[in-house]
Amino acid sequence: MSGVFQREDMYETVVVDREQDVVITTGQLYVLQVRREVDRSFKPVIPFAPHLFGSGKTRFVKSYLELVKSMGERALIGPENISDCEKDRRRSFLDKLHEAVLLYVDLTELKPTDPKEKSLEWAVYYLIVQAAYVSIGEEPKDEEDVYKECRTRAHKLIKKIREVLNLRTDQFLLVAFDEVGVLDESYGEFDFERTQDGKVFPYNDFVGIIRGLCKEDNVFFIVVGKSEGLNIRNYAISVSRVELTFIPLSPLEKDSIIEHLEKNSSSMFTGSPKVSQILCHQHFSTNELAELLLELTGGVPGLLVKAINYLLHCKLSQDHLLLSKESFWMIMNDSIATNFCVDPLLPRLSSLSETRHRLLKMLTLLALYRIRFELDELVHLSSTCAVFLFDLVTDMCFYRRLIVDENHQERYEVLIPKLLIGYIEQSVRNDRLEWLLLQTLKSQPVEFFYESKCRVFEGLVATMFYLHFCYHPTDSLMFSILGQLSSVWKEMNLKFSSESTAYYMKSIHYTTSTSEVERTTFGINDWKKIVEEMLEFEKIYIPFEPTSRSPDILFKLHGRTSGQNLIVGIACKGRWSSNGIRWNEIVDEACKFLQPVHDQVVTVHPTLHCMLVIMSTKLSTSVATDLNHSSHCYSFGDRVAGAFRIPLNCELIILSESDVENFIGKDILSSLRSAFKSTDNPHSRSIGISTVQEMVLSLSKNI
Numbered sequence: 001m002s003g004v005f006q007r008e009d010m011y012e013t014v015v016v017d018r019e020q021d022v023v024i025t026t027g028q029l030y031v032l033q034v035r036r037e038v039d040r041s042f043k044p045v046i047p048f049a050p051h052l053f054g055s056g057k058t059r060f061v062k063s064y065l066e067l068v069k070s071m072g073e074r075a076l077i078g079p080e081n082i083s084d085c086e087k088d089r090r091r092s093f094l095d096k097l098h099e100a101v102l103l104y105v106d107l108t109e110l111k112p113t114d115p116k117e118k119s120l121e122w123a124v125y126y127l128i129v130q131a132a133y134v135s136i137g138e139e140p141k142d143e144e145d146v147y148k149e150c151r152t153r154a155h156k157l158i159k160k161i162r163e164v165l166n167l168r169t170d171q172f173l174l175v176a177f178d179e180v181g182v183l184d185e186s187y188g189e190f191d192f193e194r195t196q197d198g199k200v201f202p203y204n205d206f207v208g209i210i211r212g213l214c215k216e217d218n219v220f221f222i223v224v225g226k227s228e229g230l231n232i233r234n235y236a237i238s239v240s241r242v243e244l245t246f247i248p249l250s251p252l253e254k255d256s257i258i259e260h261l262e263k264n265s266s267s268m269f270t271g272s273p274k275v276s277q278i279l280c281h282q283h284f285s286t287n288e289l290a291e292l293l294l295e296l297t298g299g300v301p302g303l304l305v306k307a308i309n310y311l312l313h314c315k316l317s318q319d320h321l322l323l324s325k326e327s328f329w330m331i332m333n334d335s336i337a338t339n340f341c342v343d344p345l346l347p348r349l350s351s352l353s354e355t356r357h358r359l360l361k362m363l364t365l366l367a368l369y370r371i372r373f374e375l376d377e378l379v380h381l382s383s384t385c386a387v388f389l390f391d392l393v394t395d396m397c398f399y400r401r402l403i404v405d406e407n408h409q410e411r412y413e414v415l416i417p418k419l420l421i422g423y424i425e426q427s428v429r430n431d432r433l434e435w436l437l438l439q440t441l442k443s444q445p446v447e448f449f450y451e452s453k454c455r456v457f458e459g460l461v462a463t464m465f466y467l468h469f470c471y472h473p474t475d476s477l478m479f480s481i482l483g484q485l486s487s488v489w490k491e492m493n494l495k496f497s498s499e500s501t502a503y504y505m506k507s508i509h510y511t512t513s514t515s516e517v518e519r520t521t522f523g524i525n526d527w528k529k530i531v532e533e534m535l536e537f538e539k540i541y542i543p544f545e546p547t548s549r550s551p552d553i554l555f556k557l558h559g560r561t562s563g564q565n566l567i568v569g570i571a572c573k574g575r576w577s578s579n580g581i582r583w584n585e586i587v588d589e590a591c592k593f594l595q596p597v598h599d600q601v602v603t604v605h606p607t608l609h610c611m612l613v614i615m616s617t618k619l620s621t622s623v624a625t626d627l628n629h630s631s632h633c634y635s636f637g638d639r640v641a642g643a644f645r646i647p648l649n650c651e652l653i654i655l656s657e658s659d660v661e662n663f664i665g666k667d668i669l670s671s672l673r674s675a676f677k678s679t680d681n682p683h684s685r686s687i688g689i690s691t692v693q694e695m696v697l698s699l700s701k702n703i
Contacts, residue, residue, distance in 0.1 A: 009309075010266055010268055010308070010309040010312040010313060010316070011264050011265060011266035011267075011268070011275055011308065011309070011312060012264060012265055012266070012267070013059070013260075013264050013305055014063075014260075014263055014264060015056070015059055015060065015063045015066075015067060016252070016256050016259045016260050016263065017252050017253070017255075017256030017259065018056070018060055018063075018067055018249075019067075019071060019074070020248060020250070021060060021247050021248060021249055022064065022067045022068060022071055022075050023071075023074070023075060023076070023078065024047065024245065024247055024248070025047040025064065025222065025247055026068060026075045026076045026094075026097070027076065028045045028046070028047045028245045029045075029047070029097070029174075029220045030076060030090065030093050031045045032044055032045045032046075032214065032220060033093060033220075036214070036215070036217070040215070043241050043242065043243055044210070044211050044214035044215075044241075044242050044243070045242075045243045045245060046207075046210060046214075046221050046222070046223055046242060046243070046244050046245070047222045047223070047244075047245055047247050048222075048223050048224070048229065048232075048233065048244035048245060048246055048247065049061075049222075049223070049224040049225075049246070049247040049249055050180075050181075050224075050225065050226065050227045050228070050229025050230075050232065050246070050391075050394065051224070051226065051229075051249055051394065051399075052226050052345075052394050052397060052398075052399060053226065053302055053344040053345055054300045054301060054302020054303050054306075054344070054399075055249045055251075055300065055301065055302065055399065056249055056301035056302065057178070057224040057225065057247075057249055058178050058224065059301070060224075060247070060249060061102075061104065061176040061178065061222050061224055062102070062104060062176070064102065064174070064176070064222070065097070065098075065100055065102050065174065068094070068097055068098065069098055072094075073090075073091065073094065075094060075097075076090045076093065076094050077090050077091070077094075096170075096171070096172050096218075097172055099171055099172065100171065100172035100173065100174050100220075101165055101167055101171065101172070101173055101174070102174045102176060103128070103131055103132055103135060103161065103165070103173065103174070103175045103176070104131065104135070104176050104178065105127060105128055105131045105175060105176065105177050105178065106131070106178050106179055107127070107177055107178060107179045107180055107182050107183070107225065108179045108182050109127055109130070110123055110124065110127055110182060110186070111123065111189070112189055112190065113126045113127075113143050114143045114144060114147075115143065115144055115147055116147070116152075118189075118190055118191040119152070119190065119191065120186075120190040120191075120192065120202070120205050120206065120209070121152045121205075121209050122147065122152050123190065124206070124209050125146075125150060125152055125157050126143055126146055126147070128157065128161060128175065129141070129146050129150070129157070129160060129161065129164070132160075132161050132164040132165055133164060135165070136164065136165065146160070154212050154213050154215060154216055155216060157213070158173070158213070158216045158219055161173065169217070169218070170217075170218060171218065172218050172219075172220065173218060173219050173220070174220045174221075174222065175213075175219065175220070175221050175222075176221075176222045176223075176224070177210075177221065177222070177223045177224070177225070178224050178225055179224075179225040179226075180203075180206070180223050180224065180225035180227050181225045181226040181227040182225075183202040183203055183206055183227070184202075184227065186202050187200065187202070190202070190205075192205050193205055201235055201239075203227070203232040203235065203236070204235050204236065204239050204240050207232070207236045207240040207242050207244070208240045208242075210223070210242070211240055211241065211242045214242075222247075223244070224247070226394060227394075228387075228388070228391040228394075228395070229244075229246065229390065229391060229394065230375065230376065230388040230390040230391050231387075231388060231391055232244065233246070234376075248402040250299075250400075250401055250402050251297075251298050251299030251300050251301070251399060251401060251415060252294075252299040252300075252301060252304065253294070253299060254287075254290050254291060254294050254299075255290075256299075257290040257293055257294055257299065257304065258276075258286055258287065258290045260275075260304070261274070261275045261276040261279070261280075261286050261289060261290060261308075262274055262275075262276045262286060266278060266312055268312065268316055269316070275308060275312070276289070278312065278315055279308075279311055279312070279315060279323055280323070281322055281323075283322075283324070284322070284323050284324055284325075288325065289323065289328075292325060292328050292329075293307060293308070295418060295445070296332055296417065296418050296419055297341075297417050297418075297419055298399060298415045298416070298417035298418070298419075300399055300415075300417055302344070303341055303342070303417055303419050306340065306341040306342075306343075307332060307337075307341055307419070310331075310332070310337050310340055310341065311323070311328075311331065311332075314331055332419075333422065335422075335426075338419060338422045338423050339423070341419050342419055342420060342423050345397045345420070345423075346423075348397050349397050349420075349423065349424065349427075350427070352396070355381055356395070356396060357431075359379065359381075359392065359396065360396065360424075360428070360431075360434055361431075361433060361434050361437060361696045361699075361700075362379075362689070362692050362693055362696055363392070363393065363396060363398060363414050363416070364416065364434065364437045364438060364441060365437065365692055365695060365696065366413075366414040366684060366692065367398075367413070367414040367415065367416045367441060368437060368440060368441045368444075368459060369454060369455050369456040369459045369460070370413060370453065370454050370455055370456075370681075371413075371454055371456060371682070371683065371684050371687060371692065372403055372411040372412060372413055372454075372681065372682075372683040372684065373389050373390075373411060373412055373413075373414075373683055373684040373685065374411055374412075374683055374684075374685050375390055375410065375411075375412070376388065376390075377389045377390070377683075377684060377685050377689065378689075379392055379689055380689075380690075389684070389689070390412065393412075393414055397420065398414055398415065398416050398420070399414075399415040399416075399417065400412045400413065400414065400415060401413045401415050405681070411683050416438075416441060418442055421438050421441060421442045422442075424438060425438050425439070425442075432499070432703045433467075433696070433699055433700050433703050435499075436463075436466070436467075436499065437463070440459075440463070440502045440503075443502070443503045443504055444504050445504055445506075445544060453680055453681060454676075454680065454681050454682055455542075456672065456687070457572050457574045457617075457672060457676075458542060458552040458553065458572045459502075459542070460664065460668075460695060461552075461553060461570060461572050461615060461663075461664070462502045462540050462542050462552075462553045462570075463502060463699060464478075464663065464664070464699070464702065465478075465540060465553070465555075465570070466496075466502050466540045467699060467702035467703060468494075468702060469494060469495065469496040469538070469540075470496045470499055470703075471702060471703055472702060473494035473495045474494075476494075477662060477663070478659070478662075478663045479494055481631055481655075481659055482613070482653065485631060485632070485633035485653055486611065486633050486651055486653065488564065488566055488609045488611065488651065489566070489611065491559055491560055491561070491562065491564060492557040492558065492559060492560065492564075492566050493557065493558045493559065493560045494557070496538040497538060498538070502539075502540045502541070502542060503539055503540065503541050503542070504541070504542050504543075504544050505534060505541045505542070505543055505544065505554075506521050506522055506543070506544060507521050507522070507543040507544045507545040507548035507549075507550070508521065508522045508523070508524060508526070508527075508530070508543060508548045508549045508550040509521045509522070509523065509524070509548060509549055521548075522534075524549050524592070524596055525596070525600065527596050527597050527600040527601050528600045528601050528604065530554075531556070531567055531597070531601045531608075532601075535554060535555065535556045535567070536556070537556050537557070537558055537565075538558075539555065539556075540553060540554075540555045541553070541554045541555060542554075549592050550569065550592065550593060551569030551570050551571045551572075551589070551593055551612060552570060552571060552572040553569070553570040553572065554567070554568070554569050554570075555567075555568050556568070559607075562607070563607045564607050564608070564609060565605075565607065565608050565609070566608075566609045566610070566611055567597060567601070567608065567609070567610045567611070568610075568611045568612075568613065569593045569597075569610075569611070569612045569613070570612075570613045570615055571589045571593075571612065571613070571614050571615065571616075572615050572616075573585070573589075573614065573615065573616035573617070574616075574617050574672070574676060575616055575617050575618035575619075576617065576618075576672070576673045576674075576675075576676035576677050577677060579618075579620065580616065580618035580619040580620040580621070580623065580624070581614070581616040581618065581619055581620060581623065582620045582622070582623065583620070583622065583623055583626075583640070583641035583643075584641070584643075586614055586623070586640065586641070586652075586654065587640055587641055587643050587644045589612060589614060590612055590640060590644050590646075590652050591644060593610075593612050594610055594612050594646065594647060594650045594652065595644075595647060597610045597650075598610060598647035598648065598649070598650050599647075602647070602648065602649050602650065606649070608649065609649045609650070609651070610647075610649065610650045610651070611650070611651045611652075611653065612650075612651070612652050612653070613653045613655065614652070614653065614654045614655060615655050615660055615663075616654075616655070616657070616660065617657070617660060617669060617672075617673065618657060619654075619656070619657055623654070624656075624657065627654060627656065629656055629657075629658070630656050631653065631654065631655045631656045631659050632653070632654050633651055633652070633653045634646050634651065634652040634653075634654075635651050636648050636649065636650065636651075638652075640652060665694070665698050667691070667694060668691060668694055668695060668698065671687055671688050671691035671694075672687065672691070674686070675687040675688070675691075
């Protein structure tokens with residue numbers, strides 16, 4: 001059976017949703033052509049995709065010319081305002097690109113080559129010639145013969161390639177180098193140029209070779225493969241005088257996964273039906289399957305194809321199998337499925353250095369709290385060593401999502417697909433914090449992939465509460481404060497009996513929204529259902545949307561001795577400017593939680609109590625003064641700001657700024673205050689990578 005699980009050809013795949021990448025790539029090829037025509041001392045431009053396994057880089061370059069043809073003029077002529085003359089020039093370029101020939105060169109075949117074994121340039125030249133012969137089905141010529149004909153002269157090499165491929169001199173030749181990451185392992189094989197301090201940079205030598213070839217007319221290059229992309233790009237600009245432009249190759253979204261399922265066929269089944277026809281049925285739609293695959297793979301094409309291959313294998317071996325949400329997760333959560341899907345990453349995942357393991361929690365927090373990062377952001381590994389976060393994500397076997405905001409600013413998010421979480425969590429069982437963070441990330445619903453708002457404050461508070469419940473309920477200063485304020489809290493069992501995770505739940509809105517599958521939100525009249533069926537004891541929940549009609553955090557506690565139980569909502573009010581939370585906002589929070597929970601639930605269950613905790617980073621002057629700068633509890637019958645009367649068996653606790661600061665940490669709050677001052681979606685540079693690392697240390701102290 002294990003041999004069957006290695007099959008990756010259960011269906012034929014076509015490329016979908018790569019229009020943005022085609023536009024970027026075509027634009028850069030056009031820039032190269034224009035620069036070459038205008039100035040012979042030009043700086044070459046090369047599209048570059050330094051991504052991890054599964055990003056779709058190989059399939060993209062192999063399909064690029066087909067994608068250009070299918071897009072037509074949109075590949076180079078967009079909505080921007082350009083002259084008619086410029087449009088004509090671009091159309092002419094596209095016409096020639098439609099006639100172009102793609103030569104795919106696999107750099108894993110790169111090796112020292114006679115008669116100049118130590119010359120990287122000659123090895124690359126010969127590999128290009130070898131690829132040309134292979135592409136037309138002929139045996140490569142002898143190295144010595146090719147060297148006599150071409151040596152290391154760019155014009156002779158290109159002339160040779162055109163002869164082999166039967167290309168006109170005015171016909172475009174597009175050379176795609178794949179697996180450029182092999183240069184990481186080429187030290188000692190070639191005579192690389194050395195810096196004054198004796199260091200070698202193989203990528204600089206390689207890019208320098210391409211730079212020389214770019215001077216030849218009508219020749220273009222694309223470079224892809226896993227590597228330290230940003231580091232290489234910066235060196236290429238400064239040393240090799242070449243512009244490497246990143247091709248995003250972002251993960252697929254749900255609509256594109258639906259298109260993938262509906263366009264691709266499998267000849268393994270009678271009549272070669274579409275994948276959607278094989279795996280879906282009357283009670284399990286393509287839309288449902290696409291959502292589950294997105295949640296599992298994060299939309300990473302390679303992981304997506306692997307998962308579909310595995311599902312098709314299961315269907316082929318069990319013809320009666322009818323997929324459902326439950327059976328999907330039962331199949332894909334099995335370790336055999338997980339290992340099959342992440343198999344290309346296993347050697348790297350299993351050999352992460354101790355330093356890299358220490359950074360795992362930081363990257364998990366970036367993914368969990370949706371903290372974006374900029375292209376050139378650095379992570380300091382020590383006082384003398386730093387790496388680009390962009391490259392670190394790749395090095396750690398994770399993925400990036402390119403986010404372009406309303407101001408056209410490009411930033412990235414760390415994406416850790418649930419398939420990877422399923423494998424990684426097996427190796428971090430001894431690291432309780434990392435395991436808990438991964439479990440929380442694993443519980444995020446599929447919609448969260450496209451939630452733009454940074455949730456660092458709510459997430460941090462939820463995680464802190466959870467860790468206190470699990471590990472330090474009797475030592476927790478916050479729990480002590482709540483116990484002093486509320487006799488009901490004091491009677492609760494504050495020790496979670498087992499570790500689980502923080503969970504993301506459907507949000508609460510004015511009305512219930514529906515889809516063809518299931519309800520996507522709760523309505524404000526659903527509190528009885530939420531409390532009785534949704535909220536489980538010893539679990540913490542975060543409603544998916546931060547603007548929902550509920551607190552930001554919800555949980556349910558057992559009474560220690562009596563039959564009393566407590567529903568707790570925590571309203572995390574991040575106030576990052578000079579304006580603190582006002583009384584009317586506090587009243588609004590009480591009205592949308594305490595009142596409906598009392599009316600719909602507490603009146604039915606007399607042993608049930610309800611508590612709302614206002615945890616704000618800043619209180620308005622009037623609120624702070626009225627509370628004498630101390631935390632305060634309002635109980636049954638008390639009036640809040642003269643506008644809201646606390647219902648029976650309900651309490652409202654407003655925490656002082658100092659108590660919140662002590663709970664979160666003064667330095668962390670200061671950094672968050674600075675980061676959130678001008679935006680709801682701060683990036684890691686404005687928060688500070690050091691602050692994220694400090695969050696890790698702070699959370700670790702609670703275990």
